[in-house]
Amino acid sequence: MDSADRAKPPGGQSSVDLLVVGGGIMGLWATLKAGRRGLKTLLIDERSLAGGASGGLLGALMSHTPDKWNEKKQFQFDALLQLEDEVVRLEAETGLAAGYRRCGRLIPLPKDHLRPIALRYELDAKDRWRQTSRSFEWAVGDAGDIAGWPDAGFTKAGIVHDTFAARVSPRRLAAMLVSAIGRAASVSVREDIGLEKLDPVAGFAELTDGERLSFGHVIVAAGHRSFPLLGAGRGLEKPLGQPVKGQAALIKADIDPDWPLLYLDGLYIVPHDDGTVAIGSTSENSFGDPLSTDEQLDALIASARQLAPVLADGLVVKRWAGLRPKAIGRDPMIGPDPEKPRIVALTGGFKVSFGLAHKLADAALDAVEGRAFAVPESFRFESHLDLCSRKT
Numbered sequence: 001m002d003s004a005d006r007a008k009p010p011g012g013q014s015s016v017d018l019l020v021v022g023g024g025i026m027g028l029w030a031t032l033k034a035g036r037r038g039l040k041t042l043l044i045d046e047r048s049l050a051g052g053a054s055g056g057l058l059g060a061l062m063s064h065t066p067d068k069w070n071e072k073k074q075f076q077f078d079a080l081l082q083l084e085d086e087v088v089r090l091e092a093e094t095g096l097a098a099g100y101r102r103c104g105r106l107i108p109l110p111k112d113h114l115r116p117i118a119l120r121y122e123l124d125a126k127d128r129w130r131q132t133s134r135s136f137e138w139a140v141g142d143a144g145d146i147a148g149w150p151d152a153g154f155t156k157a158g159i160v161h162d163t164f165a166a167r168v169s170p171r172r173l174a175a176m177l178v179s180a181i182g183r184a185a186s187v188s189v190r191e192d193i194g195l196e197k198l199d200p201v202a203g204f205a206e207l208t209d210g211e212r213l214s215f216g217h218v219i220v221a222a223g224h225r226s227f228p229l230l231g232a233g234r235g236l237e238k239p240l241g242q243p244v245k246g247q248a249a250l251i252k253a254d255i256d257p258d259w260p261l262l263y264l265d266g267l268y269i270v271p272h273d274d275g276t277v278a279i280g281s282t283s284e285n286s287f288g289d290p291l292s293t294d295e296q297l298d299a300l301i302a303s304a305r306q307l308a309p310v311l312a313d314g315l316v317v318k319r320w321a322g323l324r325p326k327a328i329g330r331d332p333m334i335g336p337d338p339e340k341p342r343i344v345a346l347t348g349g350f351k352v353s354f355g356l357a358h359k360l361a362d363a364a365l366d367a368v369e370g371r372a373f374a375v376p377e378s379f380r381f382e383s384h385l386d387l388c389s390r391k392t
């Protein structure tokens with residue numbers, strides 16, 4: 001029997017405990033963890049799994065800076081630490097690799113005024129970047145340990161070595177999640193099927209193939225498409241969120257994949273296990289074709305080659321663009337709809353979804369199961385609704 005048919009009783013209307021709409025990194029984690037909780041779950045994607053923003057190239061896993069600590073920074077720190085164990089477990093379950101490594105990060109300090117700020121962060125990290133037996137550093141030095149990584153011209157005021165940052169291959173992690181989901185007995189998956197209509201009071205969904213499905217809860221993890229879905233019919237003054245286009249590239253490079261990632265002014269250079277280095281990303285609020293790449297990516301690649309001259313002759317093997325889901329408050333948007341509690345939001349990860357999605361999925365599923373769900377106040381669906389300043 002095809003896994004798609006498992007949710008459909010012979011001759012009857014399908015019925016699930018949980019419908020997950022969208023198979024990006026958010027929906028994949030939610031589906032996997034729903035399966036682990038024994039919930040009868042259907043994951044639908046109107047295109048292919050991980051075919052949206054989550055099918056990207058970069059995979060940087062970086063913490064917020066260690067200053068001005070708050071519950072949001074702590075949540076992200078805990079999530080980034082926990083991801084390590086999640087990946088180990090999944091690799092053991094599936095026999096696949098996610099290309100995960102706690103590689104650390106180098107941040108060059110090109111201008112004098114940046115050094116005292118970085119030194120303050122060094123002290124903050126001693127206090128904040130720790131958990132039981134583990135601690136991480138934001139260490140300020142005069143020069144990097146690896147010649148040319150980054151180019152010395154960028155380190156006039158020194159360099160920061162952040163030992164907490166990590167990286168993962170987005171596509172390999174997604175493939176691993178899909179493989180693990182395929183083993184879960186209570187879970188079905190349907191690609192090329194979208195959500196057409198929801199009746200959250202009666203608990204019915206209409207799918208794009210015309211099927212009517214009854215559900216206990218729906219997790220809306222449709223990336224940037226979640227915002228119109230969740231905002232529909234509310235009379236909001238502002239949309240719940242927007243897509244922000246990003247472009248990235250992969251360059252072939254003969255470097256040690258253990259090298260730390262480089263970060264400067266929004267430019268990420270991320271070595272991966274397969275002999276490639278990912279370069280990202282543009283951040284475009286207005287754009288024509290959401291999936292094309294252009295001269296903005298060329299400029300980014302040129303900047304990367306200046307920062308890391310070892311990439312100067314590296315062949316660009318892939319160019320890619322996607323739409324990040326940015327919620328109105330910039331933070332993720334998680335939790336039950338206050339007016340329609342069968343609907344649970346799981347979106348808005350913007351630039352940091354890969355480090356948070358597993359923990360956010362746990363919170364969303366706690367909400368589905370009627371438990372208290374632990375996320376920072378600014379992540380909650382209600383907080384985002386407030387920012388949209390409802391008319392009524």
Ligand SMILES: Cc1cc2nc3c(=O)[nH]c(=O)nc-3n(C[C@H](O)[C@H](O)[C@H](O)COP(=O)(O)OP(=O)(O)OC[C@H]3O[C@@H](n4cnc5c(N)ncnc54)[C@H](O)[C@@H]3O)c2cc1C
Nearest residue numbers: 022024025026046052053054060194195223246352353354
């Ligand atoms: C260039 C670039 C670089 C990035 N770099 C990083 C990085 O280094 N680290 C990091 O953590 N994050 C990064 N991000 C952000 C990250 O990729 C996104 O935040 C994340 O992928 C969003 O995941 P998602 O599951 O919310 O949405 P998506 O991956 O977009 O998935 C949503 C899914 O929902 C489906 N869908 C939509 N509407 C419907 C419907 N009506 N019915 C059924 N299915 C539907 C879509 O087909 C899609 O598959 C980057 C993003 C870009 C664009």
